[in-house]
Amino acid sequence: MSEEVKNEEVLEEVEIVDETVEETPEKTELDLANERAEDFENKYLRAHAEMQNIQRRANEERQSLQRYRSQDLAKKVLPSLDNLERALQVEGLTEDVRKGIEMVQESLVQALKEEGVEEVPVENFDPNFHMAVQTLPADDDHPADSIAQVFQKGYKLHERLLRPAMVVVYN
Amino acid sequence: MSEEVKNEEVLEEVEIVDETVEETPEKTELDLANERAEDFENKYLRAHAEMQNIQRRANEERQSLQRYRSQDLAKKVLPSLDNLERALQVEGLTEDVRKGIEMVQESLVQALKEEGVEEVPVENFDPNFHMAVQTLPADDDHPADSIAQVFQKGYKLHERLLRPAMVVVYN
Incomplete structure (x- = not known):
């Protein structure tokens, strides 16, 4: 949600800036920075979810190994x-x-x-x-x-x- | 976290815009975006490292359980x-x-x-x-x-x- 709001905001700004000088590079840089932030946020969220999956699977496996060890x-x-x-x-x-x-x-x-x-x-x-x-x-x-x-x-x-x-x- | 950053951002924009020409707010937004990117990059890297640790420990534990199962x-x-x-x-x-x-x-x-x-x-x-x-x-x-x-x-x-x-x- 917050990401979407952010993007709209950025778009509006970009439209206005086209008329003026000097600003375009910063805007682009900002876009890139935002993209980078979003990218790493997604990577982080995926890694976090994967981490929980790995932990869950490891627990299940440990329990099964224990149960049938003999x-x-x-x-x-x-x-x-x-x-x-x-x-x-x-x-x-x-x-x-x-x-x-x-x-x-x-x-x-x-x-x-x-x-x-x-x-x-x-x-x-x-x-x-x-x-x-x-x-x-x-x-x-x-x-x-x-x-x-x-x-x-x-x-x-x-x-x-x-x-x-x-x-x-x-x- | 991301919500807090957003609020600060908005406040700063309001204050500064009154005095100057248009550049400062973009810089600040860029700074914040960069910080956000860096923040998530760090979180991602930590999560990734932790994931590898969990995987390694789970493997070691599995091997030990197997080895001494009887x-x-x-x-x-x-x-x-x-x-x-x-x-x-x-x-x-x-x-x-x-x-x-x-x-x-x-x-x-x-x-x-x-x-x-x-x-x-x-x-x-x-x-x-x-x-x-x-x-x-x-x-x-x-x-x-x-x-x-x-x-x-x-x-x-x-x-x-x-x-x-x-x-x-x-x-």
């Missing part, structure tokens, strides 16, 4: 957890060994949980979280999309899937 | 690794159980290694990486600062210590 290590730790769970299925473990394995398993689950990693729920088949490795015919007792068996647990980090659960599903 | 989960996984190692010391494990535990241990070590986590070396005592939980008198065969025994392994993430090694040291 993603890579968590993914790599999951097979160890699978193996511990498989070990617990083995017949004929002594009580000490079983207790030991359970302890390691629990502490690993706890470590993952504290970082936001949790098992994917397996109530009803959800293609976003489950991978059907086998299907069984649905019947009255087993409606379509109910899950018959979990071959391998799935995990997510907060709302982000780390790996799907491998399931047998009725359909 | 720190928290890694720290929490270490006790599981300790327990697996302790389990392997137990007498009378069947060959299958031993193999199973070793497999889990190795996959956990590998997962940590891929994320930059490694054991702290234990050649000579270094207070930056070791915690002396016990000392033994040094002698000809065991010079001061050599390590007699490692109670618990230490780990670092890149160059950053996750936890010190617990050692017995000669001194």
Whole structure:
């Protein structure tokens, strides 16, 4: 707004000056100075806006990096957890060994949980979280999309899937 | 700011115009325009420099977050690794159980290694990486600062210590 007013003002002055001598160079200089001022004002405003954008994006990125920081290590730790769970299925473990394995398993689950990693729920088949490795015919007792068996647990980090659960599903 | 300048400008014009011929007001206006231009140029340059600083800091921070992203989960996984190692010391494990535990241990070590986590070396005592939980008198065969025994392994993430090694040291 202020810029527009300024320009009108300058135009009026210019019209009058044409008649006289000497003044034209100063007017031009003034025009140029005003243009320069306007130019830098625009540059400043753009730089300022860009600065705020950069700051906002950096904040968002930082938050996302923080939230998902454990993603890579968590993914790599999951097979160890699978193996511990498989070990617990083995017949004929002594009580000490079983207790030991359970302890390691629990502490690993706890470590993952504290970082936001949790098992994917397996109530009803959800293609976003489950991978059907086998299907069984649905019947009255087993409606379509109910899950018959979990071959391998799935995990997510907060709302982000780390790996799907491998399931047998009725359909 | 720009509004204030405008007001001053107007006032000056009114005062001066009465006395003289037409040049002074233009000069003043030019001066003000030049000042305004200079002012915005400075603001622009500062904003630009600040923008680069913000960008640089955001980059540094992003790199650091990336580099140490696994720190928290890694720290929490270490006790599981300790327990697996302790389990392997137990007498009378069947060959299958031993193999199973070793497999889990190795996959956990590998997962940590891929994320930059490694054991702290234990050649000579270094207070930056070791915690002396016990000392033994040094002698000809065991010079001061050599390590007699490692109670618990230490780990670092890149160059950053996750936890010190617990050692017995000669001194």
